[in-house]
Amino acid sequence: MKKNKILFFVLIAAGGFTALQSCGDKRAPGRTYMPDMQYSRAYEAYTPNSLDKEGINYIPQPVEGTIRRGDLLPYKVPNTPEGYVQSAQVKNPLSLPLTSAQMSEAQRLYNINCAICHGAKMDAQGPLATGGKVPAVANLTTKVYVDMPEGTMFHSITYGKGNMGSYASQLTREERWMVVEFVKRTQLGGAAAPAPAAEAATATENK
Ligand code: HEC
Incomplete structure (x- = not known):
């Protein structure tokens, strides 16, 4: 019984500590737990490259020099x-x-x-x-x-x-x-x- 009580207090203390920590800096976005689940890989095209920092590897634009299947070659004459x-x-x-x-x-x-x-x-x-x-x-x-x-x-x-x-x-x-x-x-x-x-x-x- 006594052991249980101690465990209980330890848990409360740990919880409080975590709660306090997460309120520390309101401006900081905090860390993403399991970023792969937070951001979908497949559909978020054109997402800023800043997510690279999170270890998320987006391809924001089509690879340079590639075209869609069946598409005509790009028009290269400049707008000048x-x-x-x-x-x-x-x-x-x-x-x-x-x-x-x-x-x-x-x-x-x-x-x-x-x-x-x-x-x-x-x-x-x-x-x-x-x-x-x-x-x-x-x-x-x-x-x-x-x-x-x-x-x-x-x-x-x-x-x-x-x-x-x-x-x-x-x-x-x-x-x-x-x-x-x-x-x-x-x-x-x-x-x-x-x-x-x-x-x-x-x-x-x-x-
Ligand atoms: C919002 C109105 C508007 C629409 C919609 C529009 N045009 Fe025009 N177009 C103009 C005006 C105004 C000019 C004159 C531009 C200039 O020379 O200053 C022009 C000029 C042109 C010219 C001559 C370009 C040149 O080099 O002098 C062509 C060809 C043309 N339009 C074709 C099209 C075609 C094809 C479409 C549809 C895909 C289209 N326009 C839609 C307003 C429009």
Whole structure:
């Protein structure tokens, strides 16, 4: 019985001591018990490298020089005035002409992402342009844009230009090239693509 009492007091004392210790510095985050359980390895991409200190080995960004399976090679021309000039030499890497499914998909993507400013007919009559929300929207039916090389168009929608933002995060490289091809075809009177067909949905599977 006596032994039990002693054990009891020892436990209380130890508990109190631990409690006091953990309240020591309120600003310190404290130590993580079993960090592997605290932070999941698989899904916390883009977590700051500071977790390396905890012995947690994240891969915050894709390894330099790697691309997703099925993806186009990265676009290396820099977002500089020289890069803009250089972009004129860049050719569409997709195999042309696009299939009718790809064209329908490109038209769908154009209508979603571009028509709000450039208009369904590419004549700068989109609601944001006519409503005055976005000034100086390019009329893609005019000569300067009809003559514009596809590479320059790709460059501008990749990095943005003037009042137009970048589409690099909304559209994959492949989709951007498809949209550029759609714009070019339409400009050259190559009649807007056939009405979107059900098959269009399969065209983006390989994103
Ligand atoms: C928010 C409105 C807006 C949207 C949406 C938009 N644009 Fe633009 N776009 C502009 C404006 C404004 C300019 C003129 C930029 C300049 O020269 O200052 C422009 C210019 C362009 C040019 C000419 C670029 C150059 O180098 O002069 C192309 C090509 C173009 N847009 C294509 C697209 C495509 C394709 C999309 C959809 C992926 C798109 N735009 C979406 C507003 C928009």
